[in-house]
Amino acid sequence: xxxxLLTPFWLGLLVGGYALTQVALAGWHQAVRPxxxxxxxxxxxxxxxxxxxHKDTMADLLYLNFLTxxxxxxxxxxxxxxxxxxxxxxxxxxxxxxxxxxxxxxLGDSGRLxxxxxxxxxxxxxxxxxxxYPYQTGLTIFFYSEAYLRAARYFDAASxxxxxxxxxxxxAARMYANSGQKxxxxxxxxxxxxxxNDPTTKKxxxxxxxxxxxxx
Amino acid sequence: xxKLRTIAWATLREFLQDxxxxxxxxxxxxxxxxxxxxxxxxxxxNAKIVADFGLSxxxxxxxxxxVFLGASNLAKDxxxxxxxxxxSKPIARWQFIAGKFLGLAATLALLVTLMGGMFVxxxxxxxxxxxxxxxxxxxxxxxxxxxxxxxxxxxxxxxPLLSMVYALGFYLLGHQMPLxxxxxxxxxxxxxxxxxxxxxxxxxxxxxxxxxxQAVYGLGLNLTQAxxxxxYVTGFIVMLLAASAMVFARREF
Numbered sequence: 001x002x003x004x005l006l007t008p009f010w011l012g013l014l015v016g017g018y019a020l021t022q023v024a025l026a027g028w029h030q031a032v033r034p035x036x037x038x039x040x041x042x043x044x045x046x047x048x049x050x051x052x053x054h055k056d057t058m059a060d061l062l063y064l065n066f067l068t069x070x071x072x073x074x075x076x077x078x079x080x081x082x083x084x085x086x087x088x089x090x091x092x093x094x095x096x097x098x099x100x101x102x103x104x105x106x107l108g109d110s111g112r113l114x115x116x117x118x119x120x121x122x123x124x125x126x127x128x129x130x131x132x133y134p135y136q137t138g139l140t141i142f143f144y145s146e147a148y149l150r151a152a153r154y155f156d157a158a159s160x161x162x163x164x165x166x167x168x169x170x171x172a173a174r175m176y177a178n179s180g181q182k183x184x185x186x187x188x189x190x191x192x193x194x195x196x197n198d199p200t201t202k203k204x205x206x207x208x209x210x211x212x213x214x215x216x
Numbered sequence: 217x218x219k220l221r222t223i224a225w226a227t228l229r230e231f232l233q234d235x236x237x238x239x240x241x242x243x244x245x246x247x248x249x250x251x252x253x254x255x256x257x258x259x260x261x262n263a264k265i266v267a268d269f270g271l272s273x274x275x276x277x278x279x280x281x282x283v284f285l286g287a288s289n290l291a292k293d294x295x296x297x298x299x300x301x302x303x304s305k306p307i308a309r310w311q312f313i314a315g316k317f318l319g320l321a322a323t324l325a326l327l328v329t330l331m332g333g334m335f336v337x338x339x340x341x342x343x344x345x346x347x348x349x350x351x352x353x354x355x356x357x358x359x360x361x362x363x364x365x366x367x368x369x370x371x372x373x374x375x376p377l378l379s380m381v382y383a384l385g386f387y388l389l390g391h392q393m394p395l396x397x398x399x400x401x402x403x404x405x406x407x408x409x410x411x412x413x414x415x416x417x418x419x420x421x422x423x424x425x426x427x428x429x430q431a432v433y434g435l436g437l438n439l440t441q442a443x444x445x446x447x448y449v450t451g452f453i454v455m456l457l458a459a460s461a462m463v464f465a466r467r468e469f
Binding site: 048049052053054055056057060063064067093095096098102 | 254257258259260261264265268269272275276388391392395422423426428429432433435
Protein backbone atom coordinates (compact mmCIF):
# COMPACT_ATOMS: atom_id res chain seq x y z
CA UNK A 1 0.00 0.00 0.00
CA UNK A 2 1.42 3.36 -0.92
CA UNK A 3 2.01 6.22 1.52
CA UNK A 4 -0.63 8.28 -0.25
CA LEU A 5 -3.27 5.80 0.86
CA LEU A 6 -1.76 5.15 4.25
CA THR A 7 -1.71 8.78 5.35
CA PRO A 8 -5.52 9.30 5.17
CA PHE A 9 -5.92 5.92 6.89
CA TRP A 10 -3.77 6.95 9.87
CA LEU A 11 -5.34 10.39 9.93
CA GLY A 12 -8.83 8.85 9.94
CA LEU A 13 -7.79 6.46 12.69
CA LEU A 14 -6.42 9.33 14.75
CA VAL A 15 -9.50 11.53 14.33
CA GLY A 16 -11.85 8.59 14.92
CA GLY A 17 -9.89 7.53 18.00
CA TYR A 18 -9.96 11.05 19.33
CA ALA A 19 -13.74 11.33 18.79
CA LEU A 20 -14.34 7.97 20.51
CA THR A 21 -12.15 8.99 23.45
CA GLN A 22 -14.12 12.22 23.78
CA VAL A 23 -17.43 10.32 23.79
CA ALA A 24 -16.09 7.89 26.40
CA LEU A 25 -14.80 10.76 28.52
CA ALA A 26 -18.13 12.61 28.27
CA GLY A 27 -19.89 9.48 29.56
CA TRP A 28 -17.39 9.13 32.37
CA HIS A 29 -17.74 12.79 33.22
CA GLN A 30 -21.54 12.40 33.37
CA ALA A 31 -21.08 9.49 35.74
CA VAL A 32 -18.86 11.39 38.14
CA ARG A 33 -20.72 14.70 37.98
CA PRO A 34 -22.77 14.02 41.15
CA UNK A 35 -19.45 14.04 42.99
CA UNK A 36 -17.60 17.25 43.60
CA UNK A 37 -16.28 19.41 40.80
CA UNK A 38 -13.46 21.78 41.59
CA UNK A 39 -13.01 20.34 45.08
CA UNK A 40 -9.76 22.28 45.07
CA UNK A 41 -7.96 24.55 42.67
CA UNK A 42 -4.24 24.31 42.04
CA UNK A 43 -2.24 26.48 44.46
CA UNK A 44 -2.70 30.09 43.46
CA UNK A 45 1.01 30.75 43.05
CA UNK A 46 1.24 27.76 40.71
CA UNK A 47 -1.47 29.24 38.49
CA UNK A 48 0.58 32.43 38.24
CA UNK A 49 3.68 30.48 37.21
CA UNK A 50 1.88 28.28 34.71
CA UNK A 51 0.10 31.25 33.11
CA UNK A 52 3.45 32.98 32.46
CA UNK A 53 2.89 35.89 30.10
CA HIS A 54 -0.75 34.99 29.52
CA LYS A 55 -2.29 35.60 32.93
CA ASP A 56 -5.29 37.55 31.62
CA THR A 57 -6.08 34.84 29.08
CA MET A 58 -5.89 32.16 31.77
CA ALA A 59 -8.15 34.33 33.97
CA ASP A 60 -10.62 34.55 31.04
CA LEU A 61 -10.62 30.77 30.65
CA LEU A 62 -11.28 30.29 34.36
CA TYR A 63 -13.96 32.99 34.20
CA LEU A 64 -15.73 31.03 31.44
CA ASN A 65 -15.39 27.96 33.66
CA PHE A 66 -16.91 29.94 36.51
CA LEU A 67 -19.92 30.86 34.34
CA THR A 68 -20.60 27.26 33.37
CA UNK A 69 -19.95 25.97 36.90
CA UNK A 70 -22.36 28.48 38.40
CA UNK A 71 -24.91 27.83 35.68
CA UNK A 72 -24.80 24.10 36.40
CA UNK A 73 -24.99 24.37 40.17
CA UNK A 74 -27.26 27.34 40.70
CA UNK A 75 -30.11 25.00 41.65
CA UNK A 76 -28.38 22.21 43.53
CA UNK A 77 -26.47 24.55 45.89
CA UNK A 78 -23.14 22.72 45.39
CA UNK A 79 -21.30 25.97 44.97
CA UNK A 80 -18.35 25.45 47.30
CA UNK A 81 -16.02 25.62 44.29
CA UNK A 82 -16.98 29.17 43.42
CA UNK A 83 -14.69 31.00 45.82
CA UNK A 84 -11.45 29.13 44.97
CA UNK A 85 -12.22 29.68 41.30
CA UNK A 86 -12.90 33.39 41.78
CA UNK A 87 -9.82 33.81 43.97
CA UNK A 88 -7.63 32.36 41.22
CA UNK A 89 -9.33 34.46 38.52
CA UNK A 90 -8.76 37.66 40.47
CA UNK A 91 -5.19 36.63 41.38
CA UNK A 92 -4.41 36.24 37.71
CA UNK A 93 -6.24 39.37 36.62
CA UNK A 94 -6.73 41.69 39.61
CA UNK A 95 -8.46 44.33 37.45
CA UNK A 96 -11.20 42.00 36.17
CA UNK A 97 -14.06 44.06 37.68
CA UNK A 98 -16.78 42.05 36.02
CA UNK A 99 -15.47 38.88 37.68
CA UNK A 100 -15.70 40.58 41.09
CA UNK A 101 -19.22 41.84 40.37
CA UNK A 102 -20.61 38.66 38.87
CA UNK A 103 -18.66 36.57 41.40
CA UNK A 104 -20.13 38.49 44.33
CA UNK A 105 -23.64 38.10 42.87
CA UNK A 106 -23.13 34.37 42.33
CA LEU A 107 -21.77 33.91 45.86
CA GLY A 108 -24.61 36.01 47.30
CA ASP A 109 -27.19 33.99 45.35
CA SER A 110 -25.59 30.82 46.71
CA GLY A 111 -25.97 32.03 50.30
CA ARG A 112 -22.23 32.67 50.61
CA LEU A 113 -22.39 36.30 51.61
CA UNK A 114 -19.18 36.28 53.67
CA UNK A 115 -17.25 34.93 50.69
CA UNK A 116 -18.83 37.58 48.45
CA UNK A 117 -17.72 40.29 50.88
CA UNK A 118 -14.25 38.74 51.11
CA UNK A 119 -13.95 38.77 47.32
CA UNK A 120 -14.95 42.42 47.05
CA UNK A 121 -12.73 43.31 50.03
CA UNK A 122 -9.84 41.78 48.12
CA UNK A 123 -10.67 44.04 45.16
CA UNK A 124 -10.81 47.04 47.50
CA UNK A 125 -7.40 46.15 48.99
CA UNK A 126 -5.92 45.96 45.50
CA UNK A 127 -7.65 49.18 44.35
CA UNK A 128 -7.78 51.36 47.47
CA UNK A 129 -8.79 54.48 45.55
CA UNK A 130 -11.62 52.92 43.59
CA UNK A 131 -15.02 53.63 45.18
CA UNK A 132 -16.67 50.91 43.10
CA TYR A 133 -15.50 48.08 45.38
CA PRO A 134 -16.85 49.34 48.73
CA TYR A 135 -19.97 50.59 46.97
CA GLN A 136 -20.56 47.16 45.43
CA THR A 137 -19.92 45.50 48.82
CA GLY A 138 -22.53 47.76 50.38
CA LEU A 139 -25.03 46.78 47.68
CA THR A 140 -24.22 43.07 48.06
CA ILE A 141 -24.73 43.18 51.82
CA PHE A 142 -27.96 45.13 51.36
CA PHE A 143 -29.28 42.67 48.76
CA TYR A 144 -28.47 39.48 50.63
CA SER A 145 -28.87 40.38 54.31
CA GLU A 146 -30.44 42.91 56.59
CA ALA A 147 -27.14 44.03 58.07
CA TYR A 148 -27.89 47.70 57.37
CA LEU A 149 -25.18 49.05 59.62
CA ARG A 150 -22.55 46.92 57.88
CA ALA A 151 -23.81 48.02 54.44
CA ALA A 152 -23.88 51.64 55.60
CA ARG A 153 -20.19 51.49 56.58
CA TYR A 154 -19.26 50.32 53.08
CA PHE A 155 -21.41 53.00 51.39
CA ASP A 156 -19.90 55.58 53.75
CA ALA A 157 -16.36 54.43 52.88
CA ALA A 158 -17.21 54.55 49.15
CA SER A 159 -18.66 58.06 49.42
CA UNK A 160 -15.32 59.36 50.73
CA UNK A 161 -13.36 58.19 47.67
CA UNK A 162 -12.74 60.40 44.63
CA UNK A 163 -14.85 58.61 42.01
CA UNK A 164 -17.75 57.72 44.33
CA UNK A 165 -21.18 57.23 42.74
CA UNK A 166 -23.30 60.30 43.65
CA UNK A 167 -25.87 58.16 45.43
CA UNK A 168 -23.32 56.53 47.78
CA UNK A 169 -23.73 59.07 50.64
CA UNK A 170 -27.53 58.83 50.43
CA UNK A 171 -27.40 55.06 50.54
CA ALA A 172 -25.08 55.32 53.54
CA ALA A 173 -27.45 57.75 55.28
CA ARG A 174 -30.44 55.55 54.51
CA MET A 175 -28.71 52.43 55.81
CA TYR A 176 -27.57 54.21 58.98
CA ALA A 177 -31.14 55.39 59.52
CA ASN A 178 -32.48 51.86 58.92
CA SER A 179 -30.03 50.43 61.42
CA GLY A 180 -31.03 52.96 64.08
CA GLN A 181 -27.83 55.05 63.79
CA LYS A 182 -29.77 58.33 63.67
CA UNK A 183 -26.82 60.64 64.41
CA UNK A 184 -24.67 59.13 61.66
CA UNK A 185 -27.53 59.38 59.17
CA UNK A 186 -28.17 63.03 60.06
CA UNK A 187 -24.44 63.83 59.73
CA UNK A 188 -24.35 62.39 56.20
CA UNK A 189 -27.52 64.22 55.13
CA UNK A 190 -26.06 67.48 56.55
CA UNK A 191 -22.89 66.90 54.55
CA UNK A 192 -25.01 66.31 51.44
CA UNK A 193 -26.96 69.50 52.12
CA UNK A 194 -23.70 71.46 52.29
CA UNK A 195 -22.10 70.00 49.20
CA UNK A 196 -24.97 69.62 46.73
CA ASN A 197 -26.13 72.29 44.28
CA ASP A 198 -29.17 70.35 43.22
CA PRO A 199 -32.34 71.99 44.65
CA THR A 200 -34.27 68.66 44.73
CA THR A 201 -31.50 66.98 46.72
CA LYS A 202 -31.35 70.00 49.06
CA LYS A 203 -35.08 69.75 49.71
CA UNK A 204 -34.86 66.00 50.25
CA UNK A 205 -31.93 66.41 52.67
CA UNK A 206 -33.73 69.12 54.70
CA UNK A 207 -36.92 67.04 54.87
CA UNK A 208 -35.06 63.88 55.90
CA UNK A 209 -32.99 65.68 58.56
CA UNK A 210 -36.19 67.10 60.07
CA UNK A 211 -37.81 63.65 60.02
CA UNK A 212 -34.80 61.99 61.60
CA UNK A 213 -34.45 64.66 64.28
CA UNK A 214 -38.09 64.21 65.20
CA UNK A 215 -37.46 60.51 65.87
CA UNK A 216 -37.00 59.54 69.51
CA UNK B 217 25.07 44.30 2.42
CA UNK B 218 24.08 42.67 -0.89
CA LYS B 219 25.27 39.30 0.39
CA LEU B 220 23.26 39.69 3.55
CA ARG B 221 20.20 40.61 1.52
CA THR B 222 20.66 37.59 -0.74
CA ILE B 223 20.89 35.14 2.16
CA ALA B 224 17.99 36.82 3.97
CA TRP B 225 15.83 36.71 0.84
CA ALA B 226 16.71 33.05 0.20
CA THR B 227 15.87 32.21 3.82
CA LEU B 228 12.56 34.07 3.60
CA ARG B 229 11.65 32.21 0.40
CA GLU B 230 12.56 28.93 2.05
CA PHE B 231 10.36 29.71 5.05
CA LEU B 232 7.48 30.76 2.82
CA GLN B 233 7.56 27.34 1.21
CA ASP B 234 7.57 25.69 4.63
CA UNK B 235 4.23 24.28 5.71
CA UNK B 236 4.80 25.27 9.31
CA UNK B 237 4.05 28.87 8.42
CA UNK B 238 0.70 27.96 6.89
CA UNK B 239 -0.12 25.69 9.81
CA UNK B 240 0.70 28.49 12.27
CA UNK B 241 -1.50 30.90 10.33
CA UNK B 242 -4.33 28.37 10.30
CA UNK B 243 -3.94 27.91 14.06
CA UNK B 244 -3.90 31.69 14.48
CA UNK B 245 -7.14 31.97 12.54
CA UNK B 246 -8.71 29.16 14.57
CA UNK B 247 -7.57 30.84 17.78
CA UNK B 248 -9.07 34.17 16.75
CA UNK B 249 -12.35 32.64 15.60
CA UNK B 250 -12.40 30.67 18.86
CA UNK B 251 -11.92 33.89 20.81
CA UNK B 252 -14.85 35.43 18.95
CA UNK B 253 -17.04 32.46 19.90
CA UNK B 254 -15.86 32.47 23.53
CA UNK B 255 -16.55 36.20 23.69
CA UNK B 256 -20.13 35.53 22.64
CA UNK B 257 -20.70 33.21 25.62
CA UNK B 258 -18.83 35.32 28.16
CA UNK B 259 -21.69 37.39 29.62
CA UNK B 260 -20.84 40.72 28.01
CA UNK B 261 -17.07 40.40 28.03
CA ASN B 262 -16.59 39.99 24.26
CA ALA B 263 -14.10 42.81 23.86
CA LYS B 264 -11.85 41.64 26.69
CA ILE B 265 -11.93 37.97 25.67
CA VAL B 266 -11.20 38.74 22.00
CA ALA B 267 -8.36 41.09 22.96
CA ASP B 268 -6.79 38.74 25.53
CA PHE B 269 -7.06 35.61 23.41
CA GLY B 270 -6.11 37.36 20.20
CA LEU B 271 -2.99 39.02 21.59
CA SER B 272 -1.95 35.92 23.55
CA UNK B 273 -2.47 33.78 20.46
CA UNK B 274 -0.36 36.05 18.28
CA UNK B 275 2.39 36.22 20.92
CA UNK B 276 2.59 32.53 21.68
CA UNK B 277 2.14 31.26 18.10
CA UNK B 278 4.76 33.61 16.69
CA UNK B 279 7.11 32.66 19.54
CA UNK B 280 6.60 28.94 18.83
CA UNK B 281 7.06 29.52 15.13
CA UNK B 282 10.28 31.48 15.76
CA VAL B 283 11.69 28.71 17.91
CA PHE B 284 10.79 26.02 15.40
CA LEU B 285 11.98 27.86 12.31
CA GLY B 286 15.11 29.20 14.01
CA ALA B 287 16.17 25.75 15.16
CA SER B 288 15.11 23.71 12.15
CA ASN B 289 16.36 25.89 9.31
CA LEU B 290 20.01 25.94 10.28
CA ALA B 291 19.87 22.26 11.21
CA LYS B 292 18.45 21.48 7.75
CA ASP B 293 21.32 23.37 6.14
CA UNK B 294 23.80 21.24 8.05
CA UNK B 295 21.92 18.04 7.37
CA UNK B 296 21.47 18.64 3.64
CA UNK B 297 24.99 20.05 3.48
CA UNK B 298 23.75 23.17 1.67
CA UNK B 299 25.88 25.13 4.10
CA UNK B 300 29.00 23.82 2.26
CA UNK B 301 27.77 25.31 -1.01
CA UNK B 302 27.16 28.68 0.63
CA UNK B 303 30.47 28.62 2.47
CA SER B 304 32.33 27.87 -0.78
CA LYS B 305 31.23 31.30 -2.00
CA PRO B 306 32.85 34.54 -0.86
CA ILE B 307 30.57 34.99 2.11
CA ALA B 308 31.83 35.58 5.63
CA ARG B 309 30.49 33.24 8.25
CA TRP B 310 28.97 36.08 10.29
CA GLN B 311 27.15 37.21 7.14
CA PHE B 312 25.63 33.77 6.80
CA ILE B 313 24.31 33.85 10.38
CA ALA B 314 23.13 37.46 10.10
CA GLY B 315 21.42 36.75 6.77
CA LYS B 316 19.65 33.71 8.20
CA PHE B 317 18.53 35.79 11.16
CA LEU B 318 17.25 38.63 8.96
CA GLY B 319 15.31 36.15 6.83
CA LEU B 320 13.75 34.73 9.98
CA ALA B 321 12.94 38.23 11.30
CA ALA B 322 11.25 39.12 7.98
CA THR B 323 9.23 35.89 8.04
CA LEU B 324 8.10 36.59 11.57
CA ALA B 325 7.19 40.15 10.61
CA LEU B 326 5.00 38.75 7.84
CA LEU B 327 3.43 36.22 10.21
CA VAL B 328 2.70 38.80 12.92
CA THR B 329 1.31 41.23 10.32
CA LEU B 330 -1.05 38.61 8.88
CA MET B 331 -2.23 37.41 12.28
CA GLY B 332 -2.46 41.05 13.42
CA GLY B 333 -4.66 41.82 10.42
CA MET B 334 -7.02 38.99 11.36
CA PHE B 335 -7.01 40.18 14.97
CA VAL B 336 -7.88 43.75 13.95
CA UNK B 337 -10.69 42.48 11.69
CA UNK B 338 -12.24 40.39 14.48
CA UNK B 339 -11.80 43.20 17.03
CA UNK B 340 -13.60 45.58 14.68
CA UNK B 341 -16.35 43.01 14.29
CA UNK B 342 -16.77 42.97 18.07
CA UNK B 343 -16.54 46.76 18.06
CA UNK B 344 -13.61 47.13 20.43
CA UNK B 345 -10.12 47.48 19.05
CA UNK B 346 -7.46 47.61 21.74
CA UNK B 347 -5.71 51.00 21.83
CA UNK B 348 -2.03 50.83 20.93
CA UNK B 349 -2.42 47.54 19.05
CA UNK B 350 0.38 48.32 16.55
CA UNK B 351 2.82 48.68 19.47
CA UNK B 352 1.59 45.42 20.99
CA UNK B 353 2.13 43.62 17.67
CA UNK B 354 5.57 45.17 17.34
CA UNK B 355 6.52 43.94 20.82
CA UNK B 356 5.15 40.46 20.03
CA UNK B 357 7.33 40.43 16.92
CA UNK B 358 10.39 41.57 18.88
CA UNK B 359 9.88 38.80 21.41
CA UNK B 360 9.55 36.24 18.62
CA UNK B 361 12.69 37.58 16.94
CA UNK B 362 14.60 37.25 20.22
CA UNK B 363 13.48 33.64 20.54
CA UNK B 364 14.52 33.01 16.94
CA UNK B 365 18.00 34.34 17.77
CA UNK B 366 18.11 32.11 20.86
CA UNK B 367 17.11 29.08 18.76
CA UNK B 368 19.80 29.86 16.16
CA UNK B 369 22.42 30.18 18.89
CA UNK B 370 21.52 26.88 20.54
CA UNK B 371 21.29 25.07 17.19
CA UNK B 372 24.95 25.87 16.64
CA UNK B 373 25.79 24.27 19.97
CA UNK B 374 23.48 21.30 20.18
CA UNK B 375 20.86 19.15 18.42
CA PRO B 376 17.83 21.01 16.97
CA LEU B 377 15.33 19.32 19.28
CA LEU B 378 17.33 20.30 22.36
CA SER B 379 17.76 23.75 20.94
CA MET B 380 13.97 24.11 20.67
CA VAL B 381 13.57 22.93 24.26
CA TYR B 382 16.17 25.46 25.46
CA ALA B 383 14.58 28.29 23.48
CA LEU B 384 11.14 27.43 24.87
CA GLY B 385 12.62 27.31 28.36
CA PHE B 386 14.09 30.73 27.68
CA TYR B 387 10.61 31.99 26.71
CA LEU B 388 8.96 30.54 29.82
CA LEU B 389 11.69 31.79 32.15
CA GLY B 390 11.74 35.22 30.53
CA HIS B 391 8.13 35.71 31.55
CA GLN B 392 8.84 34.69 35.15
CA MET B 393 11.40 37.42 35.79
CA PRO B 394 9.13 39.53 38.04
CA LEU B 395 8.63 36.40 40.16
CA UNK B 396 12.40 35.79 40.27
CA UNK B 397 12.93 39.38 41.41
CA UNK B 398 10.22 39.13 44.09
CA UNK B 399 11.65 35.82 45.36
CA UNK B 400 15.19 37.25 45.45
CA UNK B 401 14.06 40.37 47.30
CA UNK B 402 12.21 38.35 49.90
CA UNK B 403 15.03 35.84 50.38
CA UNK B 404 16.76 35.89 53.75
CA UNK B 405 19.86 34.06 52.56
CA UNK B 406 22.20 36.75 51.15
CA UNK B 407 23.75 34.34 48.62
CA UNK B 408 20.32 33.41 47.24
CA UNK B 409 19.37 37.07 47.19
CA UNK B 410 22.50 38.09 45.23
CA UNK B 411 22.20 35.18 42.79
CA UNK B 412 18.50 35.83 42.26
CA UNK B 413 19.02 39.54 41.60
CA UNK B 414 21.99 38.85 39.31
CA UNK B 415 19.86 36.41 37.36
CA UNK B 416 17.08 38.95 37.15
CA UNK B 417 19.43 41.61 35.76
CA UNK B 418 21.23 39.32 33.30
CA UNK B 419 18.30 37.40 31.85
CA UNK B 420 15.97 39.22 29.44
CA UNK B 421 12.80 40.23 31.22
CA UNK B 422 10.15 39.34 28.65
CA UNK B 423 7.43 40.53 31.03
CA UNK B 424 8.69 44.07 30.31
CA UNK B 425 7.57 43.63 26.71
CA UNK B 426 4.12 42.53 27.79
CA UNK B 427 1.74 45.50 27.73
CA UNK B 428 -1.39 43.49 26.94
CA UNK B 429 -2.98 44.06 30.34
CA GLN B 430 -2.45 47.82 30.28
CA ALA B 431 -3.81 48.05 26.72
CA VAL B 432 -6.89 45.88 27.33
CA TYR B 433 -7.87 47.87 30.43
CA GLY B 434 -7.05 51.20 28.83
CA LEU B 435 -4.63 51.97 31.67
CA GLY B 436 -2.34 53.87 29.33
CA LEU B 437 0.63 52.18 27.74
CA ASN B 438 3.89 52.66 29.57
CA LEU B 439 5.95 53.76 26.58
CA THR B 440 9.13 54.18 28.61
CA GLN B 441 8.84 50.58 29.77
CA ALA B 442 8.22 49.45 26.21
CA UNK B 443 11.14 51.46 24.81
CA UNK B 444 13.55 50.30 27.51
CA UNK B 445 12.41 46.69 27.11
CA UNK B 446 12.76 46.90 23.32
CA UNK B 447 16.20 48.46 23.59
CA TYR B 448 17.36 45.84 26.04
CA VAL B 449 16.01 42.97 23.92
CA THR B 450 17.61 44.42 20.79
CA GLY B 451 20.94 44.56 22.62
CA PHE B 452 20.49 40.97 23.72
CA ILE B 453 19.72 39.90 20.15
CA VAL B 454 22.90 41.59 18.87
CA MET B 455 24.88 39.85 21.62
CA LEU B 456 23.36 36.47 20.76
CA LEU B 457 24.08 36.94 17.07
CA ALA B 458 27.68 37.91 17.81
CA ALA B 459 28.04 34.80 19.99
CA SER B 460 26.42 32.67 17.25
CA ALA B 461 28.81 34.10 14.65
CA MET B 462 31.77 33.33 16.91
CA VAL B 463 30.63 29.74 17.46
CA PHE B 464 29.97 29.31 13.75
CA ALA B 465 33.38 30.77 12.85
CA ARG B 466 35.09 28.10 14.98
CA ARG B 467 33.06 25.30 13.51
CA GLU B 468 34.99 22.92 11.28
CA PHE B 469 33.32 21.48 8.21
